[in-house]
Amino acid sequence: MAADGNPGDLRYHAEHDWARIEGDEATFGITWFAQDALGELVHFEAPAVGARVAKDQSYGEVESVKAVSDVIAPLSGEILEVNEKATDEPEVVNEDPYGDGWLIRIKMADTSETEKLLDAEAYRRLLAEQ
Numbered sequence: 001m002a003a004d005g006n007p008g009d010l011r012y013h014a015e016h017d018w019a020r021i022e023g024d025e026a027t028f029g030i031t032w033f034a035q036d037a038l039g040e041l042v043h044f045e046a047p048a049v050g051a052r053v054a055k056d057q058s059y060g061e062v063e064s065v066k067a068v069s070d071v072i073a074p075l076s077g078e079i080l081e082v083n084e085k086a087t088d089e090p091e092v093v094n095e096d097p098y099g100d101g102w103l104i105r106i107k108m109a110d111t112s113e114t115e116k117l118l119d120a121e122a123y124r125r126l127l128a129e130q
Contacts, residue, residue, distance in 0.1 A: 006031065006124060007098050011117035013056075013074035014126060018098065021114055026075050029102040030062065030093065033127055038064040041090040044103065046082045053077060053106060055113050060103070062093070075113045077106035 010018045016034035020027040035041065043063040053059040058070035059079075083102050085092050093101035108114075118126065 006120045008120045010098065011074065011114055011119065012123035013072060013117060015072040017072050017074050019074040019117060024108050024111055025080065025105060026108055027102050027105045028074060029097055030071060032097050035094050035097050038062060038069060039066045040064055041093050044086045044090045044093065046087050047079055047104065049079050049082055051079050053079060071103060074117055075106065076109040079104050079106055081105040
């Protein structure tokens with residue numbers, strides 16, 4: 001994990017979403033920055049397994065005590081799995097956004113999309129500008 005708390009093995013989207021790439025599959029979640037800005041999560045509106053997600057488009061919503069926010073897909077593909085723990089106990093996203101608090105897993109439609117995501121250092125610079 002990088003000194004700023006953002007894991008170095010992940011790729012990041014400017015909308016504060018992350019992707020863990022494993023071959024032609026990717027797991028998505030929201031960053032520590034996003035969950036911290038939202039506050040305590042009370043609901044994750046998850047998409048259905050088998051649905052398709054498109055890079056830079058909303059695939060669900062997280063609701064906190066402060067607001068409802070779209071969750072943006074960092075990559076395109078077909079949903080293979082939804083984290084039931086995040087739907088049943090959304091506070092897990094606050095407690096462990098890069099671990100047990102992941103949201104969905106997809107089979108990527110185009111692995112070259114990963115090249116457009118930020119690495120941990122570029123994401124850190126983005127946060128410094130905000």
